[in-house]
Amino acid sequence: MKTLLYIGALALWLTSCGSKKSDALVIAEQGSFAVGGVVLTDSLGRKFHGDHAYVFYQKPVEARPLPIVMAHGVGQFSKTWETTPDGRDGFQNIFLRKGYSTYLVDQPRRGDAGRSTDTVTIAPTFDEEEWFNRFRLGVWPDYFEGVQFKQSSAALEQLFRQMTPNVGRKDLDVYAEAYAALFDSIGPAVFMTHSQGGAVGWQTLPKTDNIRAIVAIEPGGNVPFPVGQLPKEGRMETLTKSNTEGVEVQMDVFMKFTRIPIIIYYGDNLPTTDERPEQYEWTRRLHLMRKWAELVNYMGGDVTVVHLPEEGIYGNTHFIMSDLNNADIANHIAHWLHNKKLD
Amino acid sequence: MKTLLYIGALALWLTSCGSKKSDALVIAEQGSFAVGGVVLTDSLGRKFHGDHAYVFYQKPVEARPLPIVMAHGVGQFSKTWETTPDGRDGFQNIFLRKGYSTYLVDQPRRGDAGRSTDTVTIAPTFDEEEWFNRFRLGVWPDYFEGVQFKQSSAALEQLFRQMTPNVGRKDLDVYAEAYAALFDSIGPAVFMTHSQGGAVGWQTLPKTDNIRAIVAIEPGGNVPFPVGQLPKEGRMETLTKSNTEGVEVQMDVFMKFTRIPIIIYYGDNLPTTDERPEQYEWTRRLHLMRKWAELVNYMGGDVTVVHLPEEGIYGNTHFIMSDLNNADIANHIAHWLHNKKLD
Numbered sequence: 112m113k114t115l116l117y118i119g120a121l122a123l124w125l126t127s128c129g130s131k132k133s134d135a136l137v138i139a140e141q142g143s144f145a146v147g148g149v150v151l152t153d154s155l156g157r158k159f160h161g162d163h164a165y166v167f168y169q170k171p172v173e174a175r176p177l178p179i180v181m182a183h184g185v186g187q188f189s190k191t192w193e194t195t196p197d198g199r200d201g202f203q204n205i206f207l208r209k210g211y212s213t214y215l216v217d218q219p220r221r222g223d224a225g226r227s228t229d230t231v232t233i234a235p236t237f238d239e240e241e242w243f244n245r246f247r248l249g250v251w252p253d254y255f256e257g258v259q260f261k262q263s264s265a266a267l268e269q270l271f272r273q274m275t276p277n278v279g280r281k282d283l284d285v286y287a288e289a290y291a292a293l294f295d296s297i298g299p300a301v302f303m304t305h306s307q308g309g310a311v312g313w314q315t316l317p318k319t320d321n322i323r324a325i326v327a328i329e330p331g332g333n334v335p336f337p338v339g340q341l342p343k344e345g346r347m348e349t350l351t352k353s354n355t356e357g358v359e360v361q362m363d364v365f366m367k368f369t370r371i372p373i374i375i376y377y378g379d380n381l382p383t384t385d386e387r388p389e390q391y392e393w394t395r396r397l398h399l400m401r402k403w404a405e406l407v408n409y410m411g412g413d414v415t416v417v418h419l420p421e422e423g424i425y426g427n428t429h430f431i432m433s434d435l436n437n438a439d440i441a442n443h444i445a446h447w448l449h450n451k452k453l454d
Numbered sequence: 455m456k457t458l459l460y461i462g463a464l465a466l467w468l469t470s471c472g473s474k475k476s477d478a479l480v481i482a483e484q485g486s487f488a489v490g491g492v493v494l495t496d497s498l499g500r501k502f503h504g505d506h507a508y509v510f511y512q513k514p515v516e517a518r519p520l521p522i523v524m525a526h527g528v529g530q531f532s533k534t535w536e537t538t539p540d541g542r543d544g545f546q547n548i549f550l551r552k553g554y555s556t557y558l559v560d561q562p563r564r565g566d567a568g569r570s571t572d573t574v575t576i577a578p579t580f581d582e583e584e585w586f587n588r589f590r591l592g593v594w595p596d597y598f599e600g601v602q603f604k605q606s607s608a609a610l611e612q613l614f615r616q617m618t619p620n621v622g623r624k625d626l627d628v629y630a631e632a633y634a635a636l637f638d639s640i641g642p643a644v645f646m647t648h649s650q651g652g653a654v655g656w657q658t659l660p661k662t663d664n665i666r667a668i669v670a671i672e673p674g675g676n677v678p679f680p681v682g683q684l685p686k687e688g689r690m691e692t693l694t695k696s697n698t699e700g701v702e703v704q705m706d707v708f709m710k711f712t713r714i715p716i717i718i719y720y721g722d723n724l725p726t727t728d729e730r731p732e733q734y735e736w737t738r739r740l741h742l743m744r745k746w747a748e749l750v751n752y753m754g755g756d757v758t759v760v761h762l763p764e765e766g767i768y769g770n771t772h773f774i775m776s777d778l779n780n781a782d783i784a785n786h787i788a789h790w791l792h793n794k795k796l797d
Contacts, residue, residue, distance in 0.1 A: 135515050136481040141547065142537035145615035157580035160614040165533070167510075172478050188566050190508070194485035204484065222566040223531050225618035227576065233621055234573040237500035271503040272488035275568035276621065278576055 136207050141169040146296055147289030148219065151228055162279075164289035165224040168297075169203075170212040175454055177301050177323055178212035180293060184306025185351075186242075186274045188222030189215035191305055195433040196269040197261035202303070202432045205441045210454075214297065218286040218311065220279040229279030239271050245389045246270075246429040247380050255380050259426040259434035270430075281353050283333060286311045291318035299323050301453060303444075306331055306429065310354070316371075317364045324453050325373045326444055328431050331396050334403050335360040335368065344399040350392050356399055369412030372451045374444070375400050376417045378427030378434070393429065415447070479550050484512040489639055490632030491562065494571055505622075507632035508567040511640075512546075513555040518797055520644050520666055521555035523636060527649025528694075529585075529617045531565030532558035534648055538776040539612040540604035545646070545775045548784045553797075557640065561629040561654065563622040572622030582614050588732045589613075589772040590723050598723050602769040602777035613773075624696050626676060629654045634661035642666050644796060646787075649674055649772065652718075653697070659714075660707045667796050668716045669787055671774050674739050677746050678703040678711065687742040693735050699742055712755030715794045717787070718743050719760045721770030721777070736772065758790070 148163025167189065170178070181202065183191040192203045192215055203213050220227040240251040249255045254262050260270075290311060294300060301324045304312035309330020316322050332349050334357040336342070345357020377397045385391040397418060404414035419427050419440075427434050434440070448454045491506025510532065513521070524545065526534040535546045535558055546556050563570040583594040592598045597605050633654060637643060644667045647655035652673020659665050675692050677700040679685070688700020720740045728734040740761060747757035762770050762783075770777050777783070791797045 134482065136479075136484065138479040138481055139477065141479065142541075142543075143533055144537060144541075145612055148615065151578060151580070153580040155580070158582050158614075159578045159580050160582065160611060161578060163615050165615075167536070190486055190566065193510070194487060198485075198487070200485075217566070222568060223533065223560070223618060225565060225568065225576075225621070226615060227619075228578055230575065230577040232573065232575045233568075233570065235494060235502045235504060235571055237494075237496040237498070237502050239501050239503065268503060269488055271501075272491065272506050272508075272569060275566060276570075278568070278619065278621070 136169075136204065137172045138207075139170045139172045139174065141167075143167045145224070147292030149228060159228070161226045161228040162219040162285050162289065163224055163226070164219055164286075164293060165217040165222065166214055166293060168212065168214045169207055171207050171210055173210065174212045175210045177299055177453055178214055178297065179206055179301045179303050180214045180216065180290070180297075182216055182218065182290065182302065182304040182308035182311055183221075184308045186276070187305070188217045188273075188275050190273040191430070192432060195437065196273070197263065197266040197435075199437070202437065202441060205438060209441070209445055214293065214300070216290065216293065218308075219289045220277055220282075220285070222275050224289075225278045227279035229282075231277065231279050233276045233278070241389065242271070242274070243267075244387065245392075247378065247390055247393065248428055250387065255426070257426040258380070258428060259436050260428055260430075261435060283310055283314050283354065287314035287318055290315040294319040294321035297321070301326060301448065304328065304330060305432065310334075313368075317360075317367050322371060324371050324448070324451060326447075327373065327375045329377055329393060329396070329429050330375060330400065331392070332356060333358050334399055335365055336403065336406070337362050337365045340406065342399065342402050344395055344402070347395070350388060356396065357403075366410065368407050368414075369410045372413040372415075372453070373407070374415045374417065374447050375404070376419065376431055376440070378429065378431050379420050379425050380428075381418075413451075417443070479512075479547065480515045481550075482513045482515045482517065484510075486510045488567070490635030492571060502571070504569045504571040505562040505628050505632065506567055506569070507562055507629075507636060508560040508565070509557055509636060511555065511557045512550055514550050514553055516553065517555045518553045520642055520796055521557055521640065522549055522644045522646050523557040523559065523633070523640075525559055525561065525633065525645065525647040525651035525654055526564075527651045529619070530648070531560045531616075531618050533616040534773070535775060538780065539616070540606065540609040540778075542780070545780065545784060548781060552784070552788055557636065557643070559633070559636065561651075562632045563620055563625075563628070565618050567632075568621045570622035572625075574620065574622050576619045576621070584732065585614070585617070586610075587730065588735075590721065590733055590736065591771055593730065598769070600769040601723070601771060602721075602779050603771055603773075604778060626653055626657050626697065630657035630661055633658040637662040637664035640664070644669060644791065647671065647673060648775065653677075656711075660703075660710050665714060667714050667791070667794060669790075670716065670718045672720055672736060672739070672772050673718060673743065674735070675699060676701050677742055678708055679746065679749070680705050680708045683749065685742065685745050687738055687745070690738070693731060699739065700746075709753065711750050711757075712753045715756040715758075715796070716750075717758045717760065717790050718747070719762065719774055719783070721772065721774050722763050722768050723771075724761075756794075760786070
């Protein structure tokens with residue numbers, strides 16, 4: 112009788128619990144909040160709260176000690192990390208399954224953090240073909256051969272609809288202030304950034320003590336070099352002319368980048384000529400990040416630059432984290448975190 | 455030895471699985487997608503995808519058959535249903551724990567669905583004191599006695615920061631089209647609406663066959679009456695002058711509201727005079743919904759209007775789903791869904 116009970120319990124565990132473990136996400140806690148931001152007061156003393164970030168977080172049971180904060184890029188929001196355009200798990204679910212708590216952010220003046228202290232006029236912009244090229248899916252309307260993006264109109268439509276406009280002028284410092292407030296609030300964490308979010312990441316690090324590592328996916332813009340050491344590529348304006356590729360910082364700020372491990376990824380189809388500036392920009396950025404890594408490492412840092420084709424991984428677009436091989440990329444990142452004792 | 459193994463397995467089940475069941479959310483599937491919307495083409499043939507809704511969904515293991523789609527109100531986004539301003543579980547987590555799949559939506563031109571086909575200028579609006587009154591927390595700066603809102607500056611700040619502007623003109627039909635596309639895509643579901651989302655709900659029902667019930671929390675605007683039967687309160691403009699409280703529809707459209715169960719909730723502190731129009735508007739709406747319920751029920755429908763103080767539940771604001779007693783309110787709703795055999 113007793114043995115039967117145990118067998119019953121064991122069976123229950125195997126079917127209703129054990130089987131879930133492999134597929135289901137077991138979330139100890141999830142929720143959302145606004146963080147950072149400022150308060151404006153008008154001449155009548157009335158208030159306006161704005162320029163905060165919006166954060167949705169999930170903590171799996173028995174979570175690893177360091178959560179991952181995920182920062183989207185230009186024209187994007189937290190969707191960058193969620194379901195991929197072709198409907199598979201994005202890095203949100205993949206890293207939750209690996210045991211990491213995730214914090215998905217809409218930066219100030221973007222998406223759900225739309226309450227902006229700035230005034231702006233927003234109109235439809237017919238630029239989807241341009242994004243197709245800049246995101247390196249191909250040269251519109253043709254896909255690159257072997258590109259890691261599902262070549263279906265449904266997937267492409269989801270990609271276009273995951274863009275959302277800036278509510279206010281671009282201001283990396285406003286974004287970085289909100290991210291720093293987030294790190295100050297949640298404690299030590301890994302910062303995973305994408306594209307223009309990479310620039311935000313470089314700008315956030317000096318503002319908080321809680322960034323333990325940076326995983327930068329195809330970062331672009333505002334790479335910090337010591338005063339007087341900005342290379343030629345760093346002095347160039349970005350294509351959008353909203354900032355330069357590099358910035359000069361004081362040596363004590365630069366040295367902060369030598370104190371944490373940093374890994375930087377670039378995908379495939381980086382052109383060798385500037386015939387298509389919107390695609391060559393990424394080639395130039397890879398070169399700049401390599402120069403930066405050399406200098407940071409020379410000063411005692413730990414920066415790794417991964418150009419995926421050199422590791423035999425081909426076809427990746429600018430959206431490496433949602434590409435068809437994103438599970439492999441996530442394993443690559445997890446392996447690095449493990450080697451750096453950050454898991 | 456064998457018995458020991460079983461005991462070990464049982465202990466494992468009790469500690470690592472059994473204990474999780476009460477606290478942790480066990481999510482079989484979660485993700486996000488854009489749904490609905492239109493495509494504009496400019497004179498050069500270039501495209502712009504806009505006016506879709508953005509949806510984040512979660513399905514608990516062994517989910518109940520009908521998911522709940524949650525529609526926010528004016529100036530809000532999906533945050534309405536997430537963590538409350540004072541940091542407790544909102545209806546997202548509460549109904550997940552009750553076994554319902556949840557679909558949280560940002561309607562077109564709002565929050566993460568900001569890619570709008572309309573052109574708009576957005577500037578900071580110093581109207582937080584006005585929202586404090588309209589949301590019936592009290593009369594600024596004083597809270598109502600016994601109000602179901604945590605009287606702390608931190609909670610109030612989170613409430614203010616969970617507002618986000620319209621990216622484009624208000625257009626209930628644009629919103630309803632996207633919601634209808636969602637119901638067409640996911641199948642039969644319960645529609646839970648808040649405030650102006652209530653008006654969107656009334657407008658969505660005739661566009662899809664998949665709404666099985668409506669739970670409307672303090673709905674306002676565009677209540678459908680048969681042509682010629684719009685009462686005086688229904689012909690009034692809303693305070694924002696953007697629509698009228700009621701609209702006239704053909705009898706075949708009206709009859710659709712008799713075919714599903716509908717429950718409507720209003721909270722406390724509804725003034726009896728129009729001294730404060732921003733608060734009296736809710737009193738007027740309660741009266742209108744009662745007249746509407748009477749007519750729908752007379753025609754064979756099943757509408758319940760709950761004025762919470764009449765059930766001995768006091769202090770609720772306009773945000774009943776995030777008030778301090780939101781767990782009780784959720785139980786009230788779950789009980790109704792059970793009685794209607796919708797669970």
